[in-house]
Structures are given as C-alpha cells and as structure tokens.
Amino acid sequence: MALPRPLPGPLPGLLVLVVAAAAAAPPGPTEPRVYLSSWAVRVATGLRGAEGLARRHGLLCLGQPYYHFKHRGTRQKALSRHWGWNMRLRKEPKVLWFEQQTIKRRTKRSISVVPTDPWFHKQWYMNNDINPDLNILTAWSKGYTGLGVVLTILDDGIEKDHPDLSANYDPLASYDFNSNDPDPQPRYGAGDENWHGTRCAGEVAAAANNRFCGAGVAYNAKVGGVRMLDGPITDVVEAQALSLRPQHIHIYSASWGPEDDGKTVDRPGVLATEAFYRGATKGRGGLGSIFIWASGNGGINHDNCNCDGYANSIYTLSVGSVLAGGQRPWYSEGCSAILTTTYSGRTSGEEAQIVTTDLHHRCTNKHTGTSASAPLAAGMVALALEANPALTWRDLQHLVVRTSRPAHLQAEDWAPNGVGRWVSHYYGYGLLDAGLLVEMAKAWAGTRPLRRCSVKALRAPQTIGSQLTVSTNVSSCSGRTKRIRALEHVQVQLSLSYSRRGDLEIALTSPMGTTSTLVSARPYDTSQEGYKDWTFMSTHFWDENPDGTWTLQLENKGDAYNTGLLTSLTLVSLGAGGDSAGGLGQPGSGHPPSAACGGSSYAHQGSCLAYCPPHHYGHSQRAATNITRVCASCHPSCYTCQGASANNCTACPPSHTLDELSHSCSPPLASRAKEGLRPSLLPALIGGILSATLSVTHHVAFCIVTRSSYRPLRGVTPLPGSAWADPTPCPGSVWQQGHAHDLPPHPTSPRTPQGPEWCWGALAWHAAARERFPAGPGCVAGYPVPFPRRGGCGEEEEEEEEEM
Numbered sequence: 001m002a003l004p005r006p007l008p009g010p011l012p013g014l015l016v017l018v019v020a021a022a023a024a025a026p027p028g029p030t031e032p033r034v035y036l037s038s039w040a041v042r043v044a045t046g047l048r049g050a051e052g053l054a055r056r057h058g059l060l061c062l063g064q065p066y067y068h069f070k071h072r073g074t075r076q077k078a079l080s081r082h083w084g085w086n087m088r089l090r091k092e093p094k095v096l097w098f099e100q101q102t103i104k105r106r107t108k109r110s111i112s113v114v115p116t117d118p119w120f121h122k123q124w125y126m127n128n129d130i131n132p133d134l135n136i137l138t139a140w141s142k143g144y145t146g147l148g149v150v151l152t153i154l155d156d157g158i159e160k161d162h163p164d165l166s167a168n169y170d171p172l173a174s175y176d177f178n179s180n181d182p183d184p185q186p187r188y189g190a191g192d193e194n195w196h197g198t199r200c201a202g203e204v205a206a207a208a209n210n211r212f213c214g215a216g217v218a219y220n221a222k223v224g225g226v227r228m229l230d231g232p233i234t235d236v237v238e239a240q241a242l243s244l245r246p247q248h249i250h251i252y253s254a255s256w257g258p259e260d261d262g263k264t265v266d267r268p269g270v271l272a273t274e275a276f277y278r279g280a281t282k283g284r285g286g287l288g289s290i291f292i293w294a295s296g297n298g299g300i301n302h303d304n305c306n307c308d309g310y311a312n313s314i315y316t317l318s319v320g321s322v323l324a325g326g327q328r329p330w331y332s333e334g335c336s337a338i339l340t341t342t343y344s345g346r347t348s349g350e351e352a353q354i355v356t357t358d359l360h361h362r363c364t365n366k367h368t369g370t371s372a373s374a375p376l377a378a379g380m381v382a383l384a385l386e387a388n389p390a391l392t393w394r395d396l397q398h399l400v401v402r403t404s405r406p407a408h409l410q411a412e413d414w415a416p417n418g419v420g421r422w423v424s425h426y427y428g429y430g431l432l433d434a435g436l437l438v439e440m441a442k443a444w445a446g447t448r449p450l451r452r453c454s455v456k457a458l459r460a461p462q463t464i465g466s467q468l469t470v471s472t473n474v475s476s477c478s479g480r481t482k483r484i485r486a487l488e489h490v491q492v493q494l495s496l497s498y499s500r501r502g503d504l505e506i507a508l509t510s511p512m513g514t515t516s517t518l519v520s521a522r523p524y525d526t527s528q529e530g531y532k533d534w535t536f537m538s539t540h541f542w543d544e545n546p547d548g549t550w551t552l553q554l555e556n557k558g559d560a561y562n563t564g565l566l567t568s569l570t571l572v573s574l575g576a577g578g579d580s581a582g583g584l585g586q587p588g589s590g591h592p593p594s595a596a597c598g599g600s601s602y603a604h605q606g607s608c609l610a611y612c613p614p615h616h617y618g619h620s621q622r623a624a625t626n627i628t629r630v631c632a633s634c635h636p637s638c639y640t641c642q643g644a645s646a647n648n649c650t651a652c653p654p655s656h657t658l659d660e661l662s663h664s665c666s667p668p669l670a671s672r673a674k675e676g677l678r679p680s681l682l683p684a685l686i687g688g689i690l691s692a693t694l695s696v697t698h699h700v701a702f703c704i705v706t707r708s709s710y711r712p713l714r715g716v717t718p719l720p721g722s723a724w725a726d727p728t729p730c731p732g733s734v735w736q737q738g739h740a741h742d743l744p745p746h747p748t749s750p751r752t753p754q755g756p757e758w759c760w761g762a763l764a765w766h767a768a769a770r771e772r773f774p775a776g777p778g779c780v781a782g783y784p785v786p787f788p789r790r791g792g793c794g795e796e797e798e799e800e801e802e803e804m
C-alpha cells in the first residue's frame, strides 16, 4: 500500500505564506529584511480588474481586501526587493499603492495573546485594566500557558462536564474521598453550596478562546478536583488528598484550613504531616509536590495564620489577598508565614470580583476571599513550571520571593529585611508578577541542598511577665558541614502556659536586625491552654545570614494579671549551605537579575530596588549605549557607603566611629554599644546554647486529640459596601459571636458588661460600638480596626445570606 504523497508543488495563497513566515527563524530588529515573492496591491478597479492586471503581469491574484499578488516562479525569499516586479507594478497606472511583503518578526504564540472569551474584559486582574495587574499577559506573550502542567483542586468537588473546564479536565488528577469513587462531581444539594471547588478550578484552567466565560491563568494546563470537604474530614482523608498521584499531579491548590475564628490553634495530624513531607521530598520525581495554600479569611476575627499549621508549613506556599486599589480586604488574615499575594476582588463589596466557572455550567464574577487568591497563584506557578519543569519546591519559593513586589499594597508594617527586600505580615513579599516569574524561572540555576540547624534556646523555664526576652547565639550552626549561608524558612518551636493565650504577642529578631511578629494579639483567643510544642514559621528572613544572636520577645498585650511560663524553645534555621545559595544573585556574586532593571532602580540579588540596602551602594556601569545599575558591595569596614573603598563610608557598623574627614570607620573607642535595634527592651539575656541538634522533631499525639474535623472554606460573600477602609460587619456576624462566650469576665478582675471597664485583653472600649450594637460588648481590638459605619447592614444582609 502506498503512503499518501505530499501535495505537488507549493500551495499558492495566503495560508502558505503565513505558515512559512511563522516557521522561519524570526529575524532580530537589526537583521536584514527577508523579502517574499508576494505583494499587497491596491488597485483602482474591482476584483475583475485586479485579476486581469495580475494575469497580465504573470502574477496570481489571491483575493481581497488588499489584493494579494504572488509569483510562483520568483524565488520565494530574498534579501533584496525584487526590482523587476516592483518596476512593473510602479508603472501600472491602475495600481494606487503596493508593497512587497517581508517577513515580520512575530512569534506564532503572540498572535493570540489576548483571549477572545466574552468575559475576558471582566478579568481586570489580568487584562491590563489596572496597573499593576498580575502580569499574566506578559507570561502568555512569552508562550507560557500551562501546557504539560497538572493541577488539582482539593475542595468540595469539580463540575468536570462544565463547558469551560471539560477540555482541560484530567480524571487522573481527580478523586472523590467523600464517596470513595473516582468521580469528583460535586453534590447538588438544595442550597447548591458545593460551588467552591468548581470556582477555584476555573480560575486556574478555564479554557481560552472558546467563546465561553473567561480564561484561566494557565488555560492549557490540566486540572482535576479532589472531593474531600463535603463530608467528615479526618487526618486520613487529608493525607490521601495531599498525596494523590504525586508523580502525576504537580500542583495541589487548597483554599481551606482550621476555623478562622481567631481562637483556634490547629495543625495537620500525623498522616497529613507525613503527606506534606513525602510530597515535598518524593513527589514530582523528587523535585517536590507544590502545595499552594490560602492564608485564611479570619481578618475580621483578628486571626493569625501562624496558628494554622497548614498555612504555616514550610511545604505550603501561603498566599495573601489584596484589592485592586491596594487595600487590605476585611477578611484577609496576616502572619509571618505568608510568602506572596494575589488579587481577590476589585473592591470589598461589589460585583466585580474574580471571573470563573460556576456550578450548573454557569460563569460568575463573584468569586472572592483568600480562596480566590490561592488558585490564581497556583495558575501562575503552573506557568513557571512550564517555563522550567526542573524547578524544585524550594526553587519555586525562591522565585516567588524574588518576583513578588510591594507595589501599591497598603500596610503599616512594610519593612526591609536584612538583605533589603521589603516584606509585610499581610502580603509576604508582595504582589506576584507572572511575567517576571516565568522569565526568572527559565534562567534559574537551582538551589543548593537544604540544611537544617536547630538550637535549643532555653536552659530553664522562664516566667512570662509583662515582657520576656530570650536571646540565643546560633553560631554553633556555622560548623563546616552545617553552615547555612542563606536562610529560607525560620521556625520557632515552643511550649508555654498562659492565662489568656490571645493576649500574648511573640516576635523574633534576627542577627541582621529584622523583626518578624510570629503571632499578634488575638482578642478572641481566650484559651488557657497556652501553646504545646507549637511551631511558628517566618519567611521574613529569606536569604539572610543566620549567624549571630537571635532574640525572641514575648509581650503581654492584655491584662496586667496575665501570667505564664515558657518551658521550651527551639530555633530552627532552614536554608542553603555552602558558599552561596546557588541560583541567582547571592550576596557578592554580582549577578544582575535576568531582566535588566528599568528606570533608575538598581539590580540586587535578583530584585530591582529603588535604593541599595546596607553594605551596598548604587553603582552605574556604562557599557556601550546601555547603563546598568547594580548594588555593589561596600568596603567591609563600612555600614553604608558611596564607593568601594575604605574611604567611601557614609555610616559605620554599630559601635564603630566615622571619621568625617577621611570617610572611614574605626573600631570602638568606648563601650557604648547599642543593644540591637529595639533599645526599649529590657534585655533579659538568658543566653547560651544548651545544645545544637540536627534531629527532626515530630509532633505527636497532642494534635490528634484536639484537632477539629471541620475545615471551613476560604470563600467569602462580600459584605455590601465594605472596603478595608470601611468594612461594614453586621452585628450577627461579629458582635454576637464575640458576646456569647469569647469575652467572659476575667476570673481575677470582675467587670460589669456595661462600660469601658468590661473590655480587657487586647480589646478597648469604643463608645460608638456600644451605641451601634447595644447588645454587643462595646469593645474593639486596640489596633487598627476600622469601625463599622451606620448603614449597609440592614436588608442587604439577608440578600447576602441567600447568595452564600
């Protein structure tokens, strides 16, 4: 049998030309033009006349709107104009205008960067409507759409036959642990409450250019769903979901966790903990499964995601939320474990939220909450994995740190850490930028192996009065085989008792002077249980050098009667060893970021900064026509400087003196050393190291007994008209809750529930609160809680409830 033969000769026509152009190596801007034997011609006559004209000149006329003339005999490509044909056409009186066609520099993929989906114009967070958006269009224009990447949504199911999901649906990335069958179709109850997983899936992988709804961030990725939240949740169910086909599924996106009520302290059980660890070490062929986690919706309850062992695991990438204008949404929950942020809504209360697929084959633009943020990040990570499939779970976190930007995100606590990166407890390193992420992912050279050093920092139990400061020198981690040069996560494992857990604020300060709040006051957490072998985590010391003295500060933010005992404390440093962390831009390595910094910003460790951090100065290098700005190293004797020499210092390290004439620093004259960056502290140094150990501590028994079997979703229904600057919490949702059992009179100081004296702990009396909600306690937290204004909580409330 004969094989089908290729068609004889070149196919005439526009189609052939376009394909040829796309297949040709795209010439650079300075490369010579390539001329094709093809002309666009405008003639004074109609089609008939054009055809006749073409025939007369031995050309083919290929149709409208501009007549396209083509000659089969002429060589198909040339580096110069075809002089003969051009002369003939010029002399032809009926030809009004013509141009010989050249190969344009167009990559095939950029032709359809902007999807044609009817709701794409409503996808304000990725369609360039706002600035900055998530910069998805840039990632798409580089050709990354999630092809080859597999994600699953751990949730209440996925409507697999949804017209915008079915094309990307992957049954191998799906399972139903609620009914123990392979079909994760959501249960359609009377209230249709199981829409959460379907909405999250559409954000990631809704099909593009299919005339339906919008487009997912990674619209060519495969997506599945794990149905697990529509039934009793156990450690076994969670562990099974987190370890579903770890060699097939690359990314697991979860938008749920322990209750966000501001009083729960809960973490994964033994099996789920093991599942995270095995996923990170063995999943994806050893590169590590990627777990993307919503930080939590407990903002209005002053919850802190460091009390959530899922969000604060080193193996999960925790994602915070921000509104289009840079405001913090009322539900957004902060903590030092958050790494990055994506959008979750345009405003706090209106209709323009996140566009995605909805139950019953519908489309919605009402998806919001930190639930909405995590899948957007999961989609962006899918784009990065397409750009570089060899990235490990740690590489990805390094990249996310480097490609998140403070941008316009509003918070009072933005501060630069020891390597000059700005970080906030509400947003981590800021708004994630997909364009930068794929660009840097492609060039990422890898990270050195993970090292872990843990130091016990307590010799004997310490009483926690109004304030307790514990310092420890971790230089014992600097042995040759243990040395960590660039930190990643830092964990604090502790046990303590306290009369009212929520009144205790705990902060950690690094040797490089960065202070990270491990847990802020939680007014609703009245527990007397304290913390039992609890692990806090902070991402704020990323890339710092851990050597030196770390300081843990515990502070009573509540009643003076509070009392407690710190019984154990271990500091765990995790990071890359060796001379540098490998990859891009470690201190002193002088690597510029892969994308040159624009404007007047300076390249520093893979970031573009408007300034250079301590120990560096802004240096402009002129190369031919380009100016590159980098942060170059100061002389080691300087703290800040204007040049590389020892005579260029502008400030000196602590206790050194600056010579104003020679601009140099000299060693201490007298011992007037300052104690760290927080001089107001009573330095109760309980120094010394008991022992340094590399053993891995496992959490046992305690959490199995106490763990909740309820995993609230992190989707929220917006309160009407409630921006962060003006949230309108309704009495039913906040004050009654606080009234019932969260604010009992303090055992040692009875109060009447009628006046300011009734408020205690981290709460303060607020006359307006009393007036507004006579049934409520009249107390609000003592830190910025915008007070609800009149209006907004009447009839609308019911309407919102129906929407839930």
Ligand SMILES: *[C@@H]1O[C@H](CO)[C@@H](O)[C@H](O)[C@H]1NC(C)=O
Binding pocket: 473, 474, 475, 476, 548, 549
């Ligand atoms: C920490 O300990 C090391 C050796 O044990 C010592 O050289 C170093 O000076 C100490 N650092 C501080 C800040 O005390």
Ligand SMILES: *[C@@H]1O[C@H](CO)[C@@H](O)[C@H](O)[C@H]1NC(C)=O
Binding pocket: 596, 623, 624, 625, 626
């Ligand atoms: C100048 O910058 C462009 C990109 O912005 C780069 O392609 C070119 O190689 C640079 N030239 C020099 C001399 O560095």
Ligand SMILES: *[C@@H]1O[C@H](CO)[C@@H](O)[C@H](O)[C@H]1NC(C)=O
Binding pocket: 642, 643, 644, 645, 646, 647, 648
């Ligand atoms: C740096 O120091 C050198 C002398 O060591 C001096 O010539 C130069 O002007 C200084 N640069 C700046 C910016 O101060």
Ligand SMILES: [Ca+2]
Binding pocket: 176, 179, 181, 182, 183, 184, 185
């Ligand atoms: Ca099923």
Ligand SMILES: [Ca+2]
Binding pocket: 117, 164, 206, 207, 208, 209, 210, 211, 212, 213, 214, 215
């Ligand atoms: Ca679509």
Ligand SMILES: [Ca+2]
Binding pocket: 257, 258, 259, 260, 261, 295, 296, 297, 298, 303, 304, 305, 308, 333
């Ligand atoms: Ca929470």
